[in-house]
Amino acid sequence: MPARLFMSSGDLMADRRFDFARDFQLKGDLVAAADLLRQAIELAPDFASAWFTLGEIREQLGEREEAIAAFRQARDADAEDRHGAGLRLMLLGAEKLSNMPPGYVRSLFDQYAPKFEKALVDDLGYRGPALLFKAVLAVRAAARKPALFRHAIDLGCGTGLAARAFASEVGRFTGIDLSPRMLEQARASGHYARLEQSEMLQGLRDQPEVSADLILAADAMVYVNDLVPLMREAARVLAPGGLLAFTTETHDGQGIILGEGLRYAHSAACVREAIGAAGLTLARLEYLSARNEDNTPVPGLVVVAAKA
Incomplete structure (x- = not known):
């Protein structure tokens, strides 16, 4: 996983108290850590990292309301x-589910980029691109069409793992990712004709109509709350007969939930409804896990939707 984010307060003494607090937190002395964080915040009232860490500690101590207050201060301190x-x-139930802050996603993956592939593939057994490739081949075979695509868009392209899996079947790849450091890795892969730094929905909005015949989103929909706007843009961008193929995490209930790992999980019914609302046709939906967590497969879906 990426290193823990730290943003300096600009006050040397406040930053040093934060460092001491983190040491106490890691040693399990949460009360002492909280006290040091309060001292740091007194010196630097807009110290977002201190407020956020204090929220974590309050939550660990079972002080829900105090945790909520601290997390709100952390958010207010960093736009x-x-x-x-x-x-x-x-996650604490203090606010309704909404889209992830782009700044959070960008920061997360900028930190993750240098060891992304090792952590995802070696440590988490990531298999999303391979599962998508098999699903797309199956859909094309069922339709008696070749699995060859002139232009594919890779949403949340990361380092290029999905493009690598589909390289032999795609003439030209456009990669879209919010993280500049991930895009550096993708550029080095040599799989992309074009790379764009953008949030996925906006990235699709920037594409011409009927300009792609395959859109991939491998392990990217877990960062999207409401799938419908993204599906509608995908339908606009896809050429007739084009495919949207993606993985997502799922759960046994209804609708959308935010898991402890801060990733959205979509029920199968939710996915079907979003595809229908976008005017696409569900071609394939399989209950398959794209990655592990604590050596256990995370419940997931592999989905292919088609544009008529």
Whole structure:
């Protein structure tokens, strides 16, 4: 996983108290850590990292209301919410589910980029691109069409793992990712004709109509709350007969939930409804896990939708 985000307060003494607090937190002395964080915040009232860490500690101590207050202060102190305090508020049930802050996603993956592939493939057994490739081949075979695509768009392209899996079947790849450091890795892969730094929905909005015949989103929909706007843009961008193929995490209930890992899980019914609302046709939906967590497969879906 990426290194823990730290944003300096600009006050040397406040930063040093934060460092001491983190040492106590890691040693399990949460009360002492909280006290040091309060001291740091007194010196630097807009110290977002201190507020966020204090929220974590309050939550660990079972002090829910105090945790909520601290996370709100952390979010207010950083307009981009790079720590993801808003997500912690959603997880605590203090706020309704909404889209992830782009600043949080960008910061997360900028930190993750240098060891992304090793952590994902070696440590988490990531298999999303291979599962998508098999699903797309199966859909094309069922339709008696070749699995060859002139232009594919890779949403949340990361380092290029999905493009690598589909390289022999795609003439030209456009990659879209919010993280500049991930895009550096993708550029080095040599798989992309074009790379764009953008949030996925906006990235699709920037594409011409009927300009792609395959859109991929491998392990990217877990960062999207409401799938419908993204599906509608995908339908606009796809050429007739084009495919949208993606993985997502799922759960046994209804609708959308935010898991402890700060990733959205979509029920199968939710996915079907979003595809229908976008005017696409569900071609394939399989209950398959794209990755592990604690050596256990995470419940997931592999989905292919087609444009008529």
